[in-house]
Amino acid sequence: MNKRIGKQTVKIASNPRIIATMSTVGPKEGEGPLKDYFDVIMKDDMFNQDSYEKAESAMLYTTITECIKKAKLTEKDIDFLCCGDLLNQTISSSFAARNIDIPYIGLYGACSTMTESLSVGSMLMDGNFGKYIIVGTSSHFSSAERQFRFPLEYGSQRAPTAQWTVTGSGAMILGKEGNFPYVTHVTIGKVKDYGIKDANNMGASMVPAAVSTIYQHFKDTGRKPEDYDLIATGDLGKVGRELVEKLLLEYGYNMKGIYVDCGEIIYDNEKQETGSGGSGCGCSAVVDCGYIYKNMLNGTLKRVLLVSTGALMSTTSSQQGESIPGIAHAVSIEY
Amino acid sequence: MNKRIGKQTVKIASNPRIIATMSTVGPKEGEGPLKDYFDVIMKDDMFNQDSYEKAESAMLYTTITECIKKAKLTEKDIDFLCCGDLLNQTISSSFAARNIDIPYIGLYGACSTMTESLSVGSMLMDGNFGKYIIVGTSSHFSSAERQFRFPLEYGSQRAPTAQWTVTGSGAMILGKEGNFPYVTHVTIGKVKDYGIKDANNMGASMVPAAVSTIYQHFKDTGRKPEDYDLIATGDLGKVGRELVEKLLLEYGYNMKGIYVDCGEIIYDNEKQETGSGGSGCGCSAVVDCGYIYKNMLNGTLKRVLLVSTGALMSTTSSQQGESIPGIAHAVSIEY
Numbered sequence: 001m002n003k004r005i006g007k008q009t010v011k012i013a014s015n016p017r018i019i020a021t022m023s024t025v026g027p028k029e030g031e032g033p034l035k036d037y038f039d040v041i042m043k044d045d046m047f048n049q050d051s052y053e054k055a056e057s058a059m060l061y062t063t064i065t066e067c068i069k070k071a072k073l074t075e076k077d078i079d080f081l082c083c084g085d086l087l088n089q090t091i092s093s094s095f096a097a098r099n100i101d102i103p104y105i106g107l108y109g110a111c112s113t114m115t116e117s118l119s120v121g122s123m124l125m126d127g128n129f130g131k132y133i134i135v136g137t138s139s140h141f142s143s144a145e146r147q148f149r150f151p152l153e154y155g156s157q158r159a160p161t162a163q164w165t166v167t168g169s170g171a172m173i174l175g176k177e178g179n180f181p182y183v184t185h186v187t188i189g190k191v192k193d194y195g196i197k198d199a200n201n202m203g204a205s206m207v208p209a210a211v212s213t214i215y216q217h218f219k220d221t222g223r224k225p226e227d228y229d230l231i232a233t234g235d236l237g238k239v240g241r242e243l244v245e246k247l248l249l250e251y252g253y254n255m256k257g258i259y260v261d262c263g264e265i266i267y268d269n270e271k272q273e274t275g276s277g278g279s280g281c282g283c284s285a286v287v288d289c290g291y292i293y294k295n296m297l298n299g300t301l302k303r304v305l306l307v308s309t310g311a312l313m314s315t316t317s318s319q320q321g322e323s324i325p326g327i328a329h330a331v332s333i334e335y
Numbered sequence: 336m337n338k339r340i341g342k343q344t345v346k347i348a349s350n351p352r353i354i355a356t357m358s359t360v361g362p363k364e365g366e367g368p369l370k371d372y373f374d375v376i377m378k379d380d381m382f383n384q385d386s387y388e389k390a391e392s393a394m395l396y397t398t399i400t401e402c403i404k405k406a407k408l409t410e411k412d413i414d415f416l417c418c419g420d421l422l423n424q425t426i427s428s429s430f431a432a433r434n435i436d437i438p439y440i441g442l443y444g445a446c447s448t449m450t451e452s453l454s455v456g457s458m459l460m461d462g463n464f465g466k467y468i469i470v471g472t473s474s475h476f477s478s479a480e481r482q483f484r485f486p487l488e489y490g491s492q493r494a495p496t497a498q499w500t501v502t503g504s505g506a507m508i509l510g511k512e513g514n515f516p517y518v519t520h521v522t523i524g525k526v527k528d529y530g531i532k533d534a535n536n537m538g539a540s541m542v543p544a545a546v547s548t549i550y551q552h553f554k555d556t557g558r559k560p561e562d563y564d565l566i567a568t569g570d571l572g573k574v575g576r577e578l579v580e581k582l583l584l585e586y587g588y589n590m591k592g593i594y595v596d597c598g599e600i601i602y603d604n605e606k607q608e609t610g611s612g613g614s615g616c617g618c619s620a621v622v623d624c625g626y627i628y629k630n631m632l633n634g635t636l637k638r639v640l641l642v643s644t645g646a647l648m649s650t651t652s653s654q655q656g657e658s659i660p661g662i663a664h665a666v667s668i669e670y
Contacts, residue, residue: 105442128336190439316482
């Protein structure tokens with residue numbers, strides 16, 4: 001029996017449980033409005049390593065291994081690790097995975113990786129390919145800045161639409177049993193490119209993908225915004241969030257009061273000088289694994305739609321004059 | 336019912352069919368020993384584009400869309416595109432996918448991407464998440480050289496263990512019915528790092544991962560080398576292939592006469608001056624989609640094990656003194 005409903009959505013009938021989550025953030029995120037929801041706040045973002053890239057990988061490794069401990073499991077119990085990140089050749093994930101004794105499925109979805117990994121993990125659980133699967137991702141402000149923009153030492157001025165890459169890592173363990181929030185639907189996104197070329201306005205470049213995936217999720221499932229307690233995009237920031245609201249309203253979906261963007265809520269953007277908001281794979285990862293998951297556990301949120309959003313460009317594509325394609329994957333969770 | 340057998344292998348009981356494949360190669364690969372098995376040989380490796388990166392993406396786009404035509408399907412019929420490549424932020428795949436109207440699951444497994452995408456696609460087919468799924472990957476000599484090594488204009492001398500990145504792209508369409516070669520087992524690899532740091536000896540760096548995955552596949556399935564007509568690793572080259580044979584013999588598995596490496600057989604390495612052999616995601620992709628698939632269709636090969644192999648480093652990790660982790664995923668196919 002085909003599990004597909006509508007054009008892009010699959011029903012996850014076995015409802016894999018999210019039996020544990022772990023969120024680790026840097027000092028700046030640990031001073032933001034969501035600080036009480038994160039499991040670990042790093043004292044300094046070098047994490048006892050000698051480079052930003054090694055720090056990011058160590059943070060991801062620790063997040064994954066601590067999540068496994070939290071679920072009272074060992075690496076041997078877990079059938080797949082589905083993971084990815086922003087760095088060239090996803091070295092945070094690959095180097096974390098070399099010290100983890102679990103079969104590894106490497107993903108690349110830029111900042112959509114949290115829901116991409118959760119989507120793939122949920123489908124593999126539902127297909128009975130594993131008993132437990134761990135999914136996750138990371139990003140690091142300093143490794144992302146020097147890879148995608150400028151070395152921090154330049155002290156470059158930032159555009160008002162620019163976003164601040166979250167130093168953070170999130171992981172979730174999927175299992176078959178227990179009283180935990182569970183996955184009900186997955187909507188895999190298509191790559192959308194409306195020609196935006198400004199790498200300082202990544203939020204806007206991901207908007208068409210976010211709108212496309214959320215719209216298609218509603219169409220496929222017959223649901224409306226008000227069927228959710230919360231819909232959370234990944235890292236569109238204030239600029240992108242306003243555009244998504246406006247565009248979905250034109251399609252007849254009023255998101256007001258139900259919709260937040262993880263990038264907009266992770267910082268106090270004015271006080272913390274984070275421009276339009278947070279970004280990076282770690283942004284939706286820590287907000288989903290921290291703030292949202294814990295508010296599901298305590299009964300505040302009963303049904304949420306997580307929609308991490310990714311900008312799929314590289315420095316090379318931008319230097320060659322290309323625009324920025326975006327993607328978004330949606331996962332519906334209930335408790 | 337859990338589909339897992341042994342520690343790392345899953346049984347794909349529904350046997351998704353590989354209903355069509357497509358292979359596109361550059362001019363150099365089109366002069367090699369396997370030239371008669373490739374569908375398209377490019378006249379020049381720029382593919383009418385103004386950069387190597389755009390050429391690679393255009394080649395992948397053409398391979399995917401032509402494969403869909405070959406299967407007499409349209410993009411609308413296909414439920415997922417599972418794809419990845421070697422370039423930073425996998426831009427070949429992302430930029431190809433923006434012009435393809437199919438939900439996109441981006442992968443990163445370096446040169447293991449052909450069997451990684453085939454593994455993920457096969458599990459999603461077996462889990463009834465789609466009717467048709469297309470999987471594939473690409474690499475390009477010139478985009479890889481300037482990203483990972485030196486600009487071609489330098490004319491750097493190459494080490495004897497160095498390999499030659501294949502300009503090529505392969506795609507496979509999985510379907511549920513018809514008289515075609517079909518997938519029976521998938522063994523997802525773990526990341527293995529035995530401390531090799533020489534970026535000019537990538538074959539050797541991937542050997543531990545290849546040995547680990549092949550050994551575990553035998554253990555999990557109870558099979559032996561002689562149960563296969565052919566076992567083909569991805570891009571270990573001559574140096575790596577000899578090491579794999581030697582190490583597996585120590586574990587009691589004699590691969591002699593059954594085992595080839597796609598990188599070793601795609602070029603006439605002495606005449607074409609390709610060092611230890613071909614490499615890159617495209618290497619196992621075009622050999623699997625061209626030479627091996629066509630030899631299954633014509634009855635020469637009845638049961639094969641495809642084992643694409645990836646080196647998961649980046650230039651940054653190498654510059655920071657890190658060794659090179661490797662991974663390998665195995666897919667068993669019968670006809």
